[in-house]
Structures are given as C-alpha cells and as structure tokens.
Amino acid sequence: MKIDSVDLFYLRMPEVLDIGDGSQDSLLCRVTSNGHVGWGEAVCSPMVGITSWITPMSHSGCHPVIDSVLGQRLDSPEDIRQVYRNVRQNSFYGLLQSDLLISGIEIALWDCLGRAKEEPIWKLLGYNKTERKLPYASVLFGDTAAETKQKAVDMRSKGFKAIKFGWGPFGLTTVEDDAAHIHAAREGIGADGYLMIDAGTVFKDDVEAAANRLPALAEANVYWYEEPFDGYALAEYGALAKRSSKVKLAGGEGAHNAFQAEQLIDYGGVGFIQIDTGYVGGIGNAYRVAQYATSKGVKYVNHTFTSQSALSSSLQPFAGLKESNITEYPMEPKALCQELTVNRIDVGSDGMIEAPDAPGTGITINTAAVKKYLVEAEIKVKGKTLYSTPTV
Ligand SMILES: [Mg+2]
Known part of the structure; x- marks a missing residue:
C-alpha cells in the first residue's frame, strides 16, 4: 500500500476561552491508503500545524511535511517509522511544529494500517494482550x-x-x-x-x-x-x-x-x-x-x-x-x-479501562461532528492556493 492522501481538518468550538483547556479545538488528520482510512489528532495550534504541512521549502532542512509523507509505502510498522524519520530529516528547521503535526498523521497511519490488517494497533506494536488500567x-x-x-x-x-x-x-x-x-x-x-x-x-x-x-x-x-x-x-x-x-x-x-x-x-x-x-x-x-x-x-x-x-x-x-x-x-x-467519536472507552464496573480489542484504534470518528465544528480556511502564496479545507 501507498499513502494516497492526507487531509487536515481544523475543528473549533464556537467560542474559545483563554483557559488551560486543550479540548477547545483540534487538528484532525485523515489518511487513506488503498481504500482504507485512518484518523489521528495532533496536539497543536491547528492553523500553525496546517502551515507546516504546505509551507514552501526554505532549504533542504526545511521542507513542508507533505514532502515526506504523500506517496510513501504503508505495508508495515517499519514503513511508519521511516515516514517519521523522513519528516525529522527533511523538516528539522520546521520543528517543533513538524513534530506536532506528524504526531497526528503518524497516529492516522497506525489506525489505517491496523484497519487494513484487521488488527488493533497494540498488536502491531508487539503486545499479545492488553492490561486493565x-x-x-x-x-x-x-x-x-x-x-x-x-x-x-x-x-x-x-x-x-x-x-x-x-x-x-x-x-x-x-x-x-x-x-x-x-x-x-x-x-x-x-x-x-x-x-x-x-x-x-x-x-x-x-x-x-x-x-x-x-x-x-x-x-x-x-x-x-x-x-x-x-x-x-x-x-x-x-x-x-x-x-x-x-x-x-x-x-x-x-x-x-x-x-x-x-x-x-x-x-x-x-x-x-x-x-x-x-x-x-x-x-x-x-x-x-x-x-x-x-x-x-x-x-x-x-x-x-x-x-x-x-x-x-x-x-x-x-x-x-x-x-x-x-x-x-x-x-x-x-x-x-x-x-467527535461514535463510541467510547467506558470505565468498567471494576473501575478500570483498557485499549479496545478492535482494528486500528477501535474508535470510530463521527463525521457529523467533524462537519459541525469544521472551520473553513485557505492559505494562498502568490495567488496559488496551497491549502483549502478538504471535503469531509
Ligand atoms: Mg500536567
């Protein structure tokens, strides 16, 4: 499989308060590969993260993150590790934003690979079972x-x-x-x-x-x-x-x-x-x-x-x-x-939780919520549109 597309969605509450609560907006990342879809979230200021995706190259150590991700192989966990290494190699002058953006995309890659192989991510990582926490x-x-x-x-x-x-x-x-x-x-x-x-x-x-x-x-x-x-x-x-x-x-x-x-x-x-x-x-x-x-x-x-x-x-x-x-x-x-999600990881009657035993993250994104909180945005350089909000 190859990474066919990456879409970045800027989600935001109608009102964002100046308080220490990072759940007021989100940079949601969607990856597709060979018909499979994966989702991940980056913890960052969404528009700054999107900019690091498409910003014009400054020099060989400062590529936009897109250059290291699109079209790359996605057949194994090692392929995901290679994408991460490429981002750090090609965008190290763009860090810390590149680090944060690739976090969300990398999670979406694991989710996509897990769904393609019908395995939970924890199994792809090498664990045989989950522990209750x-x-x-x-x-x-x-x-x-x-x-x-x-x-x-x-x-x-x-x-x-x-x-x-x-x-x-x-x-x-x-x-x-x-x-x-x-x-x-x-x-x-x-x-x-x-x-x-x-x-x-x-x-x-x-x-x-x-x-x-x-x-x-x-x-x-x-x-x-x-x-x-x-x-x-x-x-x-x-x-x-x-x-x-x-x-x-x-x-x-x-x-x-x-x-x-x-x-x-x-x-x-x-x-x-x-x-x-x-x-x-x-x-x-x-x-x-x-x-x-x-x-x-x-x-x-x-x-x-x-x-x-x-x-x-x-x-x-x-x-x-x-x-x-x-x-x-x-x-x-x-x-x-x-x-944002259709299902949840609820606290059990024993007061404990564990990672889902289901493909990928085991959590389904609620696309109606993505549409509801989506912020339309566009980034242009010299009249050319480098980013515009993708279709959900
Ligand atoms: Mg703390």
Missing part, C-alpha cells in the same frame, strides 16, 4: 483548602479511586497554604485512594521552593509530584529527585520527541514519565519511551486531555505493560471532543 480524574485545586476537600469527596463519590489535583493557587502563596490543600485533598479522598499533585511548572527552576512542599507531600502519601519545573530544567528535576525519596517526580507531557522524554528519565530522575501521543511524535515514539521507561524501572503514564480517539491512541503504546497501570482519563472535555 486505573483511570485517574484530573481536577483543579479549589480556591480554599475546604473547596479542595469537597472536590476530592465529589470525585471519590463518582467512583474515582485516583485523583490528581493541580494548578489553581498551588505554589503561588505560602508553603503552609499548599500543605493545607494537600492534606485537605487526602482527607477528601480517604487513606486508600491514589492522590497526585500537579504543580503545573509553577516553580520554573527554583529547587528550594519546590522542595519546601516535600514534607507535606510525603505526610499525605502523595503518589507523584508532577511538573514542579519547566520541562527543560533537567538539572533542577535531578536535584529535587535526589531530595525526595518518598514521593516520586512525574513529568514529560511537554516532550515533543523521544529524546527529551528519555533525558527526563536519565537526568531528571522522574519515577513517572507522562507522554502525550499526539505531541511526542505519535505512537511509535510513545512506544519507544514506554519500553525505555520500563527498562529503567520508571512507570509510563499517558497525558490525554481531549477526545476518546486520543485516549485510545494514547493507550496503545503501553497497552500491554503490566507495571504501568495508571492512566489519565479525559474527564470533562468540551463538546467538540465529546461528540
């Missing part, structure tokens, strides 16, 4: 410790045994205030729940400020301490990891290639590596990081905030890993992401 709910801290406790009680009553609190006032006031929030969260969840804390990079590169929170995190038996620093601050991660024997660090959602994630493991000392498949370069890179993490005794966790198809493509890379047993589950994505 504990989904965690991700919520913002309350404005007060009492509010945080109430949120924990509410989430627990909805059936979530694992809850992550992040952002909000954390790290912005005093060590005592943060400790009050952490203890309130623990009280609300109960002693047997998993509690994770996401600092949302608030301490930038201030190791002392991040370390001041460690005693409360340890007392509250917090499972992981996420993103205390900027994702590139490897030395700071490493220094904090050495001072935190009880609570392991987590990070990696900002890694847009496998090297960055592996360095966070090697030099940052994280105990959990969190990968967004739609950002890291796709399923091949996410799988590589999952294997590397496992070899180093680090747990792999997906970072997923958007649709059910993004959730399925995020589960594939670590579907068969028993040790990496906890997964981020998009709790309240915007309507666009809720309506």
Whole structure:
C-alpha cells in the first residue's frame, strides 16, 4: 500500500476561552491508503500545524511535511517509522511544529494500517494482550483548602479511586497554604485512594521552593509530584529527585520527541514519565519511551486531555505493560471532543479501562461532528492556493 492522501481538518468550538483547556479545538488528520482510512489528532495550534504541512521549502532542512509523507509505502510498522524519520530529516528547521503535526498523521497511519490488517494497533506494536488500567480524574485545586476537600469527596463519590489535583493557587502563596490543600485533598479522598499533585511548572527552576512542599507531600502519601519545573530544567528535576525519596517526580507531557522524554528519565530522575501521543511524535515514539521507561524501572503514564480517539491512541503504546497501570482519563472535555467519536472507552464496573480489542484504534470518528465544528480556511502564496479545507 501507498499513502494516497492526507487531509487536515481544523475543528473549533464556537467560542474559545483563554483557559488551560486543550479540548477547545483540534487538528484532525485523515489518511487513506488503498481504500482504507485512518484518523489521528495532533496536539497543536491547528492553523500553525496546517502551515507546516504546505509551507514552501526554505532549504533542504526545511521542507513542508507533505514532502515526506504523500506517496510513501504503508505495508508495515517499519514503513511508519521511516515516514517519521523522513519528516525529522527533511523538516528539522520546521520543528517543533513538524513534530506536532506528524504526531497526528503518524497516529492516522497506525489506525489505517491496523484497519487494513484487521488488527488493533497494540498488536502491531508487539503486545499479545492488553492490561486493565486505573483511570485517574484530573481536577483543579479549589480556591480554599475546604473547596479542595469537597472536590476530592465529589470525585471519590463518582467512583474515582485516583485523583490528581493541580494548578489553581498551588505554589503561588505560602508553603503552609499548599500543605493545607494537600492534606485537605487526602482527607477528601480517604487513606486508600491514589492522590497526585500537579504543580503545573509553577516553580520554573527554583529547587528550594519546590522542595519546601516535600514534607507535606510525603505526610499525605502523595503518589507523584508532577511538573514542579519547566520541562527543560533537567538539572533542577535531578536535584529535587535526589531530595525526595518518598514521593516520586512525574513529568514529560511537554516532550515533543523521544529524546527529551528519555533525558527526563536519565537526568531528571522522574519515577513517572507522562507522554502525550499526539505531541511526542505519535505512537511509535510513545512506544519507544514506554519500553525505555520500563527498562529503567520508571512507570509510563499517558497525558490525554481531549477526545476518546486520543485516549485510545494514547493507550496503545503501553497497552500491554503490566507495571504501568495508571492512566489519565479525559474527564470533562468540551463538546467538540465529546461528540467527535461514535463510541467510547467506558470505565468498567471494576473501575478500570483498557485499549479496545478492535482494528486500528477501535474508535470510530463521527463525521457529523467533524462537519459541525469544521472551520473553513485557505492559505494562498502568490495567488496559488496551497491549502483549502478538504471535503469531509
Ligand atoms: Mg500536567
């Protein structure tokens, strides 16, 4: 098979708010090959991603991504890895946008290949079976410790045994205030729940400020301490990891290639590596990081905030890993992401989820929703149309 076509769709909610919610728009990628169709989503600013698809070549290291994808072979997982390598080789001056765009296209290639071979992606990756995983709910801290406790009680009553609190006032006031929030969260969840804390990079590169929170995190038996620093601050991660024997660090959602994630493991000392498949370069890179993490005794966790198809493509890379047993589950994505798929990965009566046992991602895109949220766009250079919205 050859890659016959790639179509990029810019989907957007009628109103996009200036809040930390990445489910408000989407760059949806559709691939066709020999009559088979695959879908994937890239985590990026859609119009910037589309531009990296068709932007005129600047020089040999700055090709549009289209040059490395269209017409290429699609008979095996190795062909997909070769497409990814070509994009990095031919568009390395266009990175990071090329990294993000190829993430969505690469997922669509796996989905297309899986449907052509009538196998789930996790099988194409080499897993024999899937493992059930504990989904965690991700919520913002309350404005007060009492509010945080109430949120924990509410989430627990909805059936979530694992809850992550992040952002909000954390790290912005005093060590005592943060400790009050952490203890309130623990009280609300109960002693047997998993509690994770996401600092949302608030301490930038201030190791002392991040370390001041460690005693409360340890007392509250917090499972992981996420993103205390900027994702590139490897030395700071490493220094904090050495001072935190009880609570392991987590990070990696900002890694847009496998090297960055592996360095966070090697030099940052994280105990959990969190990968967004739609950002890291796709399923091949996410799988590589999952294997590397496992070899180093680090747990792999997906970072997923958007649709059910993004959730399925995020589960594939670590579907068969028993040790990496906890997964981020998009709790309240915007309507666009809720309506984008016909089927879902629901939480079972045991409180667990797993990757679908069906061809490709096992998730069907709802084309009516694609039409509903589609934004018409056109890019012209010297009067020539390089991109216009494709037909759904
Ligand atoms: Mg985070």
